[in-house]
Amino acid sequence: MKKGQYIRLLLATTTDPTTVIAAAKTMALHGSAATEDSSTKDTTGDYIENEVTGLSYDISGSGLVLTTTDALNTGAVSANDVLNMLGDTTLYWRICLMEGTNNRTIVADIASGQAKLTQWSAQAQNKQNVTYNYTLTGYGPLVVGSDSVSSGTE
Amino acid sequence: MSKIKGQDFKTSCALVADETNCTVTVQGNTEDVTTKNDTAGLFAKDTVVSKQWSVQTDTYQAEVSQLRAIITAFNAAAALSVGWTVAGSNLSRGGQALLNDFTMQFDDRQTVQCQLQFQGTGGLS
Numbered sequence: 497m498k499k500g501q502y503i504r505l506l507l508a509t510t511t512d513p514t515t516v517i518a519a520a521k522t523m524a525l526h527g528s529a530a531t532e533d534s535s536t537k538d539t540t541g542d543y544i545e546n547e548v549t550g551l552s553y554d555i556s557g558s559g560l561v562l563t564t565t566d567a568l569n570t571g572a573v574s575a576n577d578v579l580n581m582l583g584d585t586t587l588y589w590r591i592c593l594m595e596g597t598n599n600r601t602i603v604a605d606i607a608s609g610q611a612k613l614t615q616w617s618a619q620a621q622n623k624q625n626v627t628y629n630y631t632l633t634g635y636g637p638l639v640v641g642s643d644s645v646s647s648g649t650e
Numbered sequence: 651m652s653k654i655k656g657q658d659f660k661t662s663c664a665l666v667a668d669e670t671n672c673t674v675t676v677q678g679n680t681e682d683v684t685t686k687n688d689t690a691g692l693f694a695k696d697t698v699v700s701k702q703w704s705v706q707t708d709t710y711q712a713e714v715s716q717l718r719a720i721i722t723a724f725n726a727a728a729a730l731s732v733g734w735t736v737a738g739s740n741l742s743r744g745g746q747a748l749l750n751d752f753t754m755q756f757d758d759r760q761t762v763q764c765q766l767q768f769q770g771t772g773g774l775s
Contacts, residue, residue, distance in 0.1 A: 497668075498712035500756040522757040527724045529750040531769055535700070543773040544679075544702045548727035548748055591756075593714055604714045607721050640721045641714070 518572035523557035553634040561626040605641030658737040703770035712762035
């Protein structure tokens with residue numbers, strides 16, 4: 497079974513992002529289809545027929561807040577970078593299978609698209625690592641990855 | 651007594667592999683048809699006016715090709731063959747359904763998990 501640390505979100509304000517979220521802990525891609533009951537009197541039987549009327553998706557995740565000088569922030573997206581992305585700026589993301597040092601070398605593209613960062617929060621509990629959460633709301637199509645990987649590094 | 655275990659009750663769909671849990675729901679949608687002429691007091695008389703069904707499945711599938719297939723199916727917004735099979739029972743059913751919700755969970759040091767939800771469109775057989 498594959499573990500989550502090998503599948504990472506890459507995020508940037510420019511196309512073809514190659515920078516991962518530094519010290520990421522969790523990440524989830526969620527898709528939702530709005531449906532409408534399309535049954536009519538011509539529909540045989542009691543069961544409802546449905547059709548999809550809209551698609552949307554979001555990506556949420558969390559990571560640790562590192563010190564500004566931490567080496568893991570180099571060539572990656574820090575907690576502060578994520579906070580600065582909140583707003584109407586169009587962001588470009590990819591979800592990739594990764595390998596190598598710090599799991600930062602792309603092996604395969606799983607999905608990509610554009611999104612807006614719509615939520616950011618931080619949790620600071622006494623004696624615990626400070627963590628932050630983010631939510632990206634999809635902006636346009638959810639693109640399925642292909643085998644022609646544009647090879648990014650950290 | 652011979653009881654059916656969870657591992658004998660499986661979602662049947664080309665998109666689903668390495669399932670850990672599934673929930674199937676078949677529901678009758680009701681309408682209260684009481685009128686002023688009823689003598690049942692405050693009680694409703696609910697009549698089933700239509701039916702609907704859904705399947706929710708949790709899986710450990712994590713191959714790149716499997717994850718891409720889920721997204722491709724979601725984007726297509728088209729009906730798929732979905733059902734469930736129950737070894738040793740006559741409860742198996744199937745029909746056409748839409749992939750109306752999915753979550754892929756990629757957490758550090760955790761097995762990748764997917765949750766897929768299918769909404770039936772049309773009948774079960």
